[in-house]
Amino acid sequence: MPWDKNDYPSSLKNLNSAVRNKAIDIANAMLDEGYDENRAIPIATSQAKEWYDNASQKEINEMKDVDDKELKEREDKQYDNRPELLDRGEHVVAHDDGWAVQAKGAKKPDQVFDNKDEAIDRAKEIAENKGTKAVIHKKNGDVQNEHNYENSNK
Template identity: 60%
Template sequence: MPWDTQDYPDSLKNLDTAEKKKAITIANAMLDEGYPESRALPIATEQAKEWYENASEEEISEVKNMTDGQLRSRDEDNPGSSRPELLEQGEHVLSHERGWAVKAQDAKQPSDVYERKEDAVERAKEIAENKSTNVIIHRKDGTIQQNISYNK
């Protein structure tokens, strides 16, 4: 369950409002990417503190004015926003223990897992098109079945 300003870990309670909201936003994004809570929270807290030290008054004001919905929602138009290096990587459709996974090249965890391969391919195409990258569809044995490019 994503955190917000009404429900967040005790370790964030002594942070300034902007730092707290930034930490919640970063942690929620990391949880979306599959990071365990025990790793996401300290990383998000450290990154939020560093951000706060370097942020302009305008940036701090913007974060202070964020709503709880903005802290919780996943930005579907900007996949990989908390790991910007993944924006340039292609999407792979791979066999997974629960069906078929959609995973960016070099990502630690899949972004999505589907029972049906067709659903995974559809989602991978959507992400790759938004990122202007490619989709590499694998067979169950791991070999490449198809490579679709959305490079502009």
């Protein structure tokens, strides 16, 4: 689950705002890379504290003033951390909790939906933005159909 300035793990509540915002930013990136929340939180906290110790006052002030919109924009840049996923199609696959949208080769799904149609809509949206394909799978894993957006953004 992505975090923001109003919704974050309780272990971050006693950090100063710059360190907390940086930890949220790092933890969200780690979740995108497939880390488990229980591992991402302490690693992100440690890295944020280290960043704070080495950051300039300007960087610290900028991170203090970062708003939720900026944190969301950083989260939307998840593929910056795994650029190879940017060129890979989005897949809609059966998941224990419904239907998952997941980039080919990603360790974890981007999102999980109760409804397959919602997952398909999200996969198409992501694929169109990335200029890749949305591959829809049946419950048994076979490909049901594909939507190609490979030339729409290039």
